[in-house]
Amino acid sequence: MSEHQANFEIISKHVFLDKMPMTYKCLSRQLDITNTSSRQLLQEYYDQFKPERPELSSRFVITGKLGQDSLVKVALDTEVETIKQSFDSIYSCNIYSLNCNDQLSFGNITAINKTLKSDYRVENCQRWGIIQCPTGSGETIHVTSQDTLAVEEVKKETPQPTSSRPSERSSVSEPIKPSKSVVAKESNTTLSSTKKSNNAEKKKQQNTISFANSKRSKTEEPKSVEAENETKSQKTPVEPLKKKAKVETEEEKTKRLQRQEELAKMFEDDEDFTFDESAPGTQKTEAAKPESIDVEMEDAPASPILIEEEVEPAKSDLDDTPPAEVEAPPAEPTNESQEDTESYYDEDGYLVIKKKQAPPPVKKPAAPKKYTVEVPVKDKNPGKGVKKQSNLMSFFGKKK
Amino acid sequence: MLEAQFEDASLFKKVIDSIKDSVKLCNFTCSQSDGIVVQAIDDSRVLLIALKIDNDCFQDFRCDKNLVLGLDLESLGKILKQGNNDDRLTLLAEDSPDNLTINFEDKNKDRISEFNLKLMDIDSDSLSIEDMDNDCSITMPSNDFAKIVRDMKILSESLQIIVTKDSIKFGAEGSIGAGKVILKPQTNIDKPEESVKINLNSPVNLTFGAKYLNDIVKATTLSNTVTIKLTDKAPALFEYSLPSGYLRFYLAPKFDDEE
Numbered sequence A: 001m002s003e004h005q006a007n008f009e010i011i012s013k014h015v016f017l018d019k020m021p022m023t024y025k026c027l028s029r030q031l032d033i034t035n036t037s038s039r040q041l042l043q044e045y046y047d048q049f050k051p052e053r054p055e056l057s058s059r060f061v062i063t064g065k066l067g068q069d070s071l072v073k074v075a076l077d078t079e080v081e082t083i084k085q086s087f088d089s090i091y092s093c094n095i096y097s098l099n100c101n102d103q104l105s106f107g108n109i110t111a112i113n114k115t116l117k118s119d120y121r122v123e124n125c126q127r128w129g130i131i132q133c134p135t136g137s138g139e140t141i142h143v144t145s146q147d148t149l150a151v152e153e154v155k156k157e158t159p160q161p162t163s164s165r166p167s168e169r170s171s172v173s174e175p176i177k178p179s180k181s182v183v184a185k186e187s188n189t190t191l192s193s194t195k196k197s198n199n200a201e202k203k204k205q206q207n208t209i210s211f212a213n214s215k216r217s218k219t220e221e222p223k224s225v226e227a228e229n230e231t232k233s234q235k236t237p238v239e240p241l242k243k244k245a246k247v248e249t250e251e252e253k254t255k256r257l258q259r260q261e262e263l264a265k266m267f268e269d270d271e272d273f274t275f276d277e278s279a280p281g282t283q284k285t286e287a288a289k290p291e292s293i294d295v296e297m298e299d300a301p302a303s304p305i306l307i308e309e310e311v312e313p314a315k316s317d318l319d320d321t322p323p324a325e326v327e328a329p330p331a332e333p334t335n336e337s338q339e340d341t342e343s344y345y346d347e348d349g350y351l352v353i354k355k356k357q358a359p360p361p362v363k364k365p366a367a368p369k370k371y372t373v374e375v376p377v378k379d380k381n382p383g384k385g386v387k388k389q390s391n392l393m394s395f396f397g398k399k400k
Numbered sequence B: 001m002l003e004a005q006f007e008d009a010s011l012f013k014k015v016i017d018s019i020k021d022s023v024k025l026c027n028f029t030c031s032q033s034d035g036i037v038v039q040a041i042d043d044s045r046v047l048l049i050a051l052k053i054d055n056d057c058f059q060d061f062r063c064d065k066n067l068v069l070g071l072d073l074e075s076l077g078k079i080l081k082q083g084n085n086d087d088r089l090t091l092l093a094e095d096s097p098d099n100l101t102i103n104f105e106d107k108n109k110d111r112i113s114e115f116n117l118k119l120m121d122i123d124s125d126s127l128s129i130e131d132m133d134n135d136c137s138i139t140m141p142s143n144d145f146a147k148i149v150r151d152m153k154i155l156s157e158s159l160q161i162i163v164t165k166d167s168i169k170f171g172a173e174g175s176i177g178a179g180k181v182i183l184k185p186q187t188n189i190d191k192p193e194e195s196v197k198i199n200l201n202s203p204v205n206l207t208f209g210a211k212y213l214n215d216i217v218k219a220t221t222l223s224n225t226v227t228i229k230l231t232d233k234a235p236a237l238f239e240y241s242l243p244s245g246y247l248r249f250y251l252a253p254k255f256d257d258e259e
Helices: A003-017 A024-031 A035-049 A077-086 A106-115 A122-128 A180-184 A200-206 A225-234 A241-272 A280-287 A290-299 A311-320 A331-340 A367-371 B009-019 B073-080 B142-155 B210-222
Strands: A057-066 A069-076 A089-099 A140-144 A150-155 A306-309 A341-345 A351-355 A387-389 B002-006 B025-031 B035-041 B047-053 B060-063 B067-072 B088-093 B099-106 B111-118 B136-141 B158-164 B167-173 B178-183 B197-200 B204-209 B225-230 B236-242 B245-251 B254-256
Touching: A003 A024, A003 A035, A003 A089, A024 A035, A024 A089, A024 A106, A024 A122, A035 A089, A057 A077, A069 A077, A077 A089, A089 A106, B002 B009, B009 B047, B009 B073, B009 B088, B009 B210, B009 B236, B009 B245, B047 B210, B067 B073, B073 B111, B136 B142, B142 B158, B142 B167, B142 B178, B142 B210, B142 B225, B158 B197, B158 B210, B158 B225, B204 B210, B204 B254, B210 B236, B210 B245
Parallel strands: A306 A351
Antiparallel strands: A057 A069, A057 A089, A140 A150, A341 A351, A387 B254, B002 B060, B002 B088, B025 B035, B025 B067, B035 B047, B047 B245, B088 B099, B099 B111, B136 B197, B136 B225, B158 B167, B158 B204, B167 B178, B225 B236, B236 B245
């Protein structure tokens, strides 16, 4: 029997024989694996056995943004899609628990977490994704942001057992649990991180910010900005949870705005830079048509792969042209530039456009001359130069 | 007191219409001996207008004291438009006038229109224009001259006039092309006003600004003929005759830079 099957057996026994709910935390502690792995395991189990066992029920934790607020909702498997649609944007959607009874309240499900063993050694905390916070007893903790939070250094001067009193909160705590009021709402319940539980044990758990930890679980998901924000906020461990949640929201907002701006800029660049839209395989085809590429590339001044050479001679050529030629049709300079440029791809794959320095007599094509309009010369007379208007005062004197 | 009455308003209306685009403000000098005399120069001092309306042009003319009436020709033109061409026009002014009274009297109806035009103090110097010896003098139909000027203005801002003993050549060359009109002297006994006469002392070749010529030919309605007197390197004289008097335009020519 493989390890995978063994784990499935454990879950099956726990859920169907013992009739107990199985949360990812519970599984993580039981199998001594990371929260991410336990969620994966639960998800695989659910996907595999749900068709066979219709009584198998699951809860999902969905985090997302609704308006200006970031919300966490717990939903039954049957309601996940509905809940997702109620969000403006979804940060994460992870499985939370499995149980064999649909009617089991969320409070009963979370109660299983209370039975977990509390061997909060550094390596365990690191594996389980538990955040350690300093206490007033002078502990120094440095937390780094990795896929799983790594506690680099913990110096305990007075290794005391955790206390339920706020002033002596434990430096090591479990992830947050929902309050009773939230539990009562069961599925469509919004978990507010600011709510305080009356239970002393829950207070201790609230002191942690592992609720945010639940969002950054799945390894398949790319590192989201939100996860980074969570990690950053975790670096300020002394602050209470309420403040942290607020900071997270603001940071998320600013980060998201920045990201949106960057994306918008990228799209703008894409519009101008039509070459990007083509598939890489078509580059050869476009290289065979250097003229069309030239026009497009010249329109995209910010294009990073455009390398122009010998620009200065072209400018001086323009300066030499008489002002009358400026009034020529706009297509004229484009054709001229197309004729005088040569493009190729260098070793690094950059498009290089070389402008040939055409000899002065060649730079005036014959055809556009038809459209050039000479600047009207004032007072031009046949066979004469420019005439100057004289003044009558030089001929007639004033009467006295 | 000035009391000058035209049998028809049309003459005075035409005179004012002919010069109001060239000069805006001018002094009308009124005297019993000379009638109404005007000398005005345009702002660029290229075109000078000399108008003389003798007593004979008026049905009645009385000027007890020499008067100088400073008039805004644009305003005067607006008032003159209120009367019909065949109305009897009377100009009235006191000895020390502040206003010029303009009366229109309809001959057919018993209707009299009276307008007052405020006078202005216009500071202007009179130029002494002596009779010059001309190199050549041309008399030609004013309509023909007006047409040539307007046609050539399309081609260029300058009009060249070359007069030889047997022809007058008007030429213009511009960005779109060149054109020329050659007139030869001819005498029409039946219609003397359509004759082209050249009195030549020496050939001339002068160039004038087309826009000034365009202003000059606005006086075409005053006379069937125009007399052009040209002198080398001197202002040209374009004269339109009145029934008694004249409207003269003195136009400075254009020279080459080196001249």
